[in-house]
Each structure stands twice: as structure tokens, then as C-alpha cells.
Amino acid sequence: MGVSRSQFTSDGFCDWKHANRLVVHELSKDHIHAVMSAASRSKGVGRIDSKLTTHVGQIEEYWCSRLRRLISVLKFICERGLALRGDDEIIGSPHNGNYLGLLELLAEYDDFLRQHIQNNANRGTGHTNYLSSTICEEIVRLMGNEVLNEIISRIKLSKYYSISLDSTPDEGHIDELTLIIRYMEHDTPVERLVKFLPNQGHKAQEMFEASTHRYAILSDLLKTVASGPVSVPKRISTTRWSCRAVAVKAVVQGYLPIREALAKIARDENETSKTCYEDNGLHDKMCKLETAIYAVFWHDILRRVDATSHAMQDPKLDLNTAVAMLKSLECFVREKRDCFHVY
Numbered sequence: 001m002g003v004s005r006s007q008f009t010s011d012g013f014c015d016w017k018h019a020n021r022l023v024v025h026e027l028s029k030d031h032i033h034a035v036m037s038a039a040s041r042s043k044g045v046g047r048i049d050s051k052l053t054t055h056v057g058q059i060e061e062y063w064c065s066r067l068r069r070l071i072s073v074l075k076f077i078c079e080r081g082l083a084l085r086g087d088d089e090i091i092g093s094p095h096n097g098n099y100l101g102l103l104e105l106l107a108e109y110d111d112f113l114r115q116h117i118q119n120n121a122n123r124g125t126g127h128t129n130y131l132s133s134t135i136c137e138e139i140v141r142l143m144g145n146e147v148l149n150e151i152i153s154r155i156k157l158s159k160y161y162s163i164s165l166d167s168t169p170d171e172g173h174i175d176e177l178t179l180i181i182r183y184m185e186h187d188t189p190v191e192r193l194v195k196f197l198p199n200q201g202h203k204a205q206e207m208f209e210a211s212t213h214r215y216a217i218l219s220d221l222l223k224t225v226a227s228g229p230v231s232v233p234k235r236i237s238t239t240r241w242s243c244r245a246v247a248v249k250a251v252v253q254g255y256l257p258i259r260e261a262l263a264k265i266a267r268d269e270n271e272t273s274k275t276c277y278e279d280n281g282l283h284d285k286m287c288k289l290e291t292a293i294y295a296v297f298w299h300d301i302l303r304r305v306d307a308t309s310h311a312m313q314d315p316k317l318d319l320n321t322a323v324a325m326l327k328s329l330e331c332f333v334r335e336k337r338d339c340f341h342v343y
Helices: 021-026 029-042 050-079 097-107 111-120 133-157 204-209 212-222 243-253 255-266 273-286 289-312 319-336
Strands: 161-167 176-185 188-198
Touching: 050 097, 050 111, 050 133, 097 111, 133 176, 133 188, 212 255, 243 255, 243 289, 255 273, 273 289, 289 319
Parallel strands: none
Antiparallel strands: 161 176, 176 188
């Protein structure tokens, strides 16, 4: 079929002073026929790579079907707070964990999944099978990001919300912050756990509680104190006042072992540069005379205050005795102001 010769179909158009000719070309039969031909060929009919495109589509559908089953299994496990992995990643093993175990169970009733497992399982690295812990963790991470984005979008739509942070060291002495957000959704309060955050504390007790290795070093050195084993300094509680006296007592009794533990950790090549830097800073502070003096000074005061506090809690205590104890404590604190030479 012949095509009329014009600047648009031969040498090209560059006369932009008469750009209105573009409209004429768009309405011409040649242009309309060319657009229809391009649209027809883009659908794959008569394309030279039509078989290849069909094969690629089949492969995409295969792996999409595979992923849908994986995501369903992961959602089931994560919603119930169960562990994903086991002792190994071998199909057929009774110790391969909930993730692979559920896939094996579904394969008994799903021909597609059974064939996939038979053809791709237990082939080692270098073979794509979507059964490894690597793809499992990646899918969980992507699902977590989607859940987090959904929570954030709902928070933005809510008019009122609040943020709560809480931290508690576990049995491994690793302290993490839990970020919890409460907001209103359709006149109903909703509470969501957003994520765990590392506790970036720089205090001495946080330095040791954040690592079982550092905690063990301090515990071993505190056991060598001549007066007897000394308790490890604990985090100060906001609801129990006497813990301050206990914490200062632990620091005073174990002052030299704590300083030695800080120096030992700072020289440890297995620790990060940040940890070594913080250890050196704490060690330098404990080497100063004023730090030791303040520790002993506050130990004397808090020990007396703690003893008075316990005595005041006696249910048989009468009012006159209580007033006398408070006046005695006040006099003790006043006398400490003029006893600097003792320290």
C-alpha cells in the first residue's frame, strides 16, 4: 500500500514557524493507519517474539502463584506469633520449622505446590526455589514495611494520637525500646506496636546490660572483691525510691572492679569503636577524684535517707518518733555540708 510522500514521512519536519501543519498530519490517513498498525503489533499478534512473550507470561504466572502460597503461609505463622525457622532447611525433615512444615502439609492437597517442591527442593544454593530462609526473611520484611505504611496512613487520617515508649532488659540483658502509637479510628481507640528501637543509653549500667559479654566481665570482677561478692549496678527504677541507695552502694563497693571492667572492655578488639569510645569516657570519669568523692558522699546520705524511709513505714511508729527521725535526718544532712575534710 502506497504512502504519500511528505516531510513527516521522509526528511522530517523542522518548519516550526508553521507548526499548525502538525494538526493536518495527525488527521491524515497515513498517520491514522500507522497508529493503528503500531497498536495492533503491540498486542503481540504477529510479533516476531510472540512465543517468547507467551513463555515469559507463563513463567511470571508460575512464580506469582508460588508467591501467593508463600505469603499465605507466612501470614498464618506471623499472625499467631510462631517461629518461622527450625534447626535445618531440609524438606522432609521433622526439624525444618513451621514455615517449611506448613508448605509440606499444603503440598499434600495442592498439586501445583507438590510438583514445585519435588522439582526444586533440597537442591542447594544456586537454584531458585523460594524455599530458603533468605527469601522468607525478605518477604517478611516487605510485609512488615507494608503494614507499617498502612499504620502510618491511618495515623495521618486520625485526629488524635499519642506515642508511648517503654523498655525492659530481657534475660540476655539486651535493652530495646518498644514504640507504641495509640490513635482514634472510627471513634474507637486503637493501639499499635510499630517497631523495636535500640536503646541508645550511655550510662554505666546501660553499657553493661546491653551485652552479655560485657555483663559477664563485670560480674566476674565484682566477685573478686575482698569484702565479698558485690551486686551488679542495676537500672534506676522510677517507682521504687530505695533503688537509688542500692545503686550507689553497688557503685561504691565495686568502684575499682567497675573501673577495671571499663578499661578491659575498652581494650577489647571485638567491641565496636563506639563502645570503646564510650567505655573510655566512663573510665576517665571514674578516674577523677571528684567522681569518687561524690560517690562516697551520696552513699552516706542516701544510706541514711533509705534507713529513715524504711523506719517511717513501720505501722507501729508513733507521731513523736517520726518527727524526731525527720529532724535527725535534717541535722545529718546539714552537718554533711561542713564535713568536706572527711572525704
